[in-house]
Amino acid sequence: MNKLALITGASSGIGRAYADRFAADGYDLIVVGRRGDRLEQIVAARPEVNVRPVVADLSTDAGVDAVAQLCATEPLTVLVNNAGVAHYMPLADLSAEKARELAHIKVVAPTMLTRAAVVGMQKRGKGTIINVSGMIAFSGPVPTSLMPRRAIYAGGLAFAVTMSQTLNAELEGTGVRVQVVCPGVVATEFHERQGMDLSQIPRMSAEDVVTASLRGMELGEVVVAPGVEDAGLLATVFAAELAAFSGQSPELASRYQKS
Template identity: 45%
Template sequence: MSRALALITGASSGIGVAYARQLADDHDFVLVARRADRLAEVADELRKAGAAVEVLPADLGTREGLDAVTERLFIGDVRLLISNAGVGGYAPLAEVDPAEIGSLITLNAGASIQLTRAALPGMLDAGEGGTITVASLLAFTAGIADPRMPPRTLYTAAKAATVAFTRTLALELADTGVRAQVVCPGVVATEFNGGYARDLPFAMTPEGVAQASLAGLKLGETVCVPGLEDQEAALDALLSAETALMGGNAPIPAGRYRQS
């Protein structure tokens, strides 16, 4: 049986490791994360399961790290790109260190776009492959005022951009044999954001997120919300709302503006 090559970012723990474990029967890997020691442990586990593993320590929040992973993808042999690396950075915008804005946006949105661009030519030449980007349900919360949610202006903006990017990319890739998916989990029991969700009874396991995502990819889902039963109806409603908003493409201002 031939083994496809998967490149996974954020592969040293949590959702990234869960993807790798579930793919290990028929995939080899390029594993990317900042922590070389943790990557080595994961690589040893996967090699014992029969996978060939390349370890690529890199910080995708830096230009050097992003360039290193981009160059690896340009080789063209990766058939599944899983962009899982990210960071919370939860804070009111006025309290975010201006020097950190660039790295926060890069980690949570820009890096996955650049890596996808690097991976696509090889996949398109082969006529097969896929990209999975881990976003968040917070991508859909821009208009929701709920005190239980963290201050999230930058994070929500980045993840909303990721959702829009993937949905549009999927239209571009129709009939090419290459698929694009964005995964939008809710609270997940991982080390993310200091591991605050590990003991929450409503948190999904990282294994559950990876399982839903990989099953959804086989089903042809562009957007995967792992815990949502009636996902199709929700996405249809979203598309209807977007279509209605496009009614604003008109030659004159709406009546409420002309009356003032």
């Protein structure tokens, strides 16, 4: 039986780059996206492997449930949660429809697909889950003067980071590994579909993001930041988080006590 990878958001950008890389490595593919014509292009381009296109809208419960059923019943070697939508705007300007779409695609879908896939992976004693996040996950402390606010988008990416770290620890010893990939600005259609012209900004290629992801897996990295040269920066962030977590007490901190 060939190795099998299911990739969401596979019709372009990072998802397409994962599809091409896994196909080149001999994986059969289940490619998920909203645009069936783009998925059929992957089928035509990769005749050496079995590519199954699945048109699904992960902003809906029906779309999530349909793909989750595949994750639960297919013998997946790899699950790549890559589907994305930006909706870059302050929360007060974000419509209820767009907020729901963003939360579904970046939080609900990865949660439900991972939940569905992980049971079978544990039973088989092997598997890899890759969640595509972004460096905006670490942007919470940035002042408004330096970055426009995008609270729900940033929160969704931060969710992917913490979920991936915690789940990887939870699955220790099972043969199932979890990784989260946090690229910066990538040269894809992603921003163009939001009406943003970033053509003059230096951007990483989707192929380089995938290269970093797979090399990071070899290095044992749970959090992969393709554009961060000094890996010690991430280690410092996570050490500070653990220090804060360990520094709590049942006693009220003195700064909150009335003098």
